[in-house]
C-alpha cells in the first residue's frame with residue numbers, strides 16, 4: 001500500500017507548502033517509529049520513503065535535523081545525569097564516572113545488551129535535589145553512594161528479569 005503526503009494530511013494540505021507538508025508528516029511518522037522501536041531503523045526509513053513518495057535523502061535530512069531522533073538502538077533504561085551547575089558542584093561527575101565504570105560505557109553509549117543508555121542533560125529544574133539523574137521518566141535526586149548503587153542494581157535486575165522471561 002502506498003500512502004501519499006496529501007492523502008495523509010487531508011484538508012490541511014491545502015494551506016501548507018510542499019516542504020511543510022513533508023516535514024509535518026515525516027516528524028509524526030518518526031515519532032511513531034521511535035515509540036515502536038526505540039530508534040529509527042534504516043529499513044523503516046526506507047519503507048517510509050517509498051510509502052510517502054519522499055526521497056530517502058529528504059527523509060534522512062529531516063530526521064537528522066532533530067536531536068530527538070536516534071539512529072542506533074537505545075537502552076531499555078535511559079539514564080541521564082544532570083550536569084547543570086548545581087549538580088556539577090554536588091558531584092555529578094562522580095555519578096557519571098561510577099555509571100561509566102559499572103556498565104563499561106561512556107556518555108552517549110548503550111550497553112551491548114541494550115540494558116542502558118547513558119547520557120547527560122542540562123539543568124532539569126530540580127537543583128534543590130542535586131545531584132540529580134533521570135531513569136526513563138523517573139527523577140532521582142540527592143544521589144549518594146547508596147542510591148546510586150540502587151540505580152545500578154535496578155538496571156541490572158531489570159535486565160536479569162528480562163533474560164529470565166526470555167528463557168520461558
Ligand code: FES
Nearest residue numbers: 082084087123126
Ligand atoms: S543543575 Fe541539576 S537539576 Fe538544576
